Amino acid sequence: MIEYPVSFVSLPIGNRDDITRRALEVLSSVNVIVCEDTRHTGLLLSHYGISQPLLSMHEHNEAARAPEIVRRALAGERFAVVTDAGMPGISDPGYRLIQELKCCGVPFTVLPGPSAATTALVGSGLPSDAFFFGGFLPVKPGKRSACLQTAAASSHTSVFYESPHRIIKTLEALAAIDPDVPVCVARELTKIFETYHRGSVSQVLGELHSQVPKGEFVLIIGGVNAPRYSHQPAYNQHNI
Numbered sequence: 001m002i003e004y005p006v007s008f009v010s011l012p013i014g015n016r017d018d019i020t021r022r023a024l025e026v027l028s029s030v031n032v033i034v035c036e037d038t039r040h041t042g043l044l045l046s047h048y049g050i051s052q053p054l055l056s057m058h059e060h061n062e063a064a065r066a067p068e069i070v071r072r073a074l075a076g077e078r079f080a081v082v083t084d085a086g087m088p089g090i091s092d093p094g095y096r097l098i099q100e101l102k103c104c105g106v107p108f109t110v111l112p113g114p115s116a117a118t119t120a121l122v123g124s125g126l127p128s129d130a131f132f133f134g135g136f137l138p139v140k141p142g143k144r145s146a147c148l149q150t151a152a153a154s155s156h157t158s159v160f161y162e163s164p165h166r167i168i169k170t171l172e173a174l175a176a177i178d179p180d181v182p183v184c185v186a187r188e189l190t191k192i193f194e195t196y197h198r199g200s201v202s203q204v205l206g207e208l209h210s211q212v213p214k215g216e217f218v219l220i221i222g223g224v225n226a227p228r229y230s231h232q233p234a235y236n237q238h239n240i
């Protein structure tokens with residue numbers, strides 16, 4: 001195995017079995033694991049029987065941590081960088097550290113693994129040949145609406161992360177633009193209550209209105225080339 005000074009390692013987005021052998025090897029062999037929340041990652045690592053020194057790096061201290069990690073990597077320490085779940089750098093810390101590593105000529109690598117965005121895109125059944133990833137939708141209604149309008153008029157599929165508190169309001173805003181836009185709301189991926197709600201935005205809103213939205217959500221919006229829906233039920237492991 002080639003040893004890089006810094007390895008970015010994707011972690012499971014729910015199901016703890018979704019970790020690669022290479023991820024486990026790297027996490028077991030580095031000197032320090034950089035993570036967002038040391039308690040959260042410590043618990044996950046203990047599930048894999050891994051106990052390593054942890055260093056916290058989150059959105060509020062990444063700019064300060066990055067030069068420290070570069071200095072220590074140049075002095076010979078080996079780092080793995082993880083976030084709470086999924087792929088570092090995807091709506092998560094990682095990008096600023098990578099800029100610093102690039103600038104200082106420190107080699108780094110990325111271990112492929114789970115990400116909610118790509119999992120949801122494929123599971124959505126919407127065209128996956130070309131897609132736009134928008135991260136978290138803006139919170140301000142005007143900006144959010146503008147993003148939704150662009151997504152609905154796009155020639156490709158759009159993928160957004162959304163909070164459980166805003167998912168209904170976001171779908172309502174999209175339905176106001178066009179109630180027939182094909183969407184998928186992917187909830188609690190890889191977890192016990194994994195559910196894909198696929199249909200027109202008005203159909204999906206109808207399904208979700210009867211529940212209090214809980215958990216983690218990805219919203220996938222079909223563009224102008226996506227097939228329009230007739231009704232399909234939501235599938236989870238309880239009604240397959």
Ligand code: SAM
Nearest residue numbers: 013086087090092115116161162188189216217
């Ligand atoms: N870096 C992560 C990745 O690669 O997926 C994303 C981190 S971002 C801070 C967290 C957001 O990702 C959640 O608010 C939710 O929108 C989405 N997400 C993460 N895990 C998920 C899951 N199991 N099911 C659905 N959405 C998920």
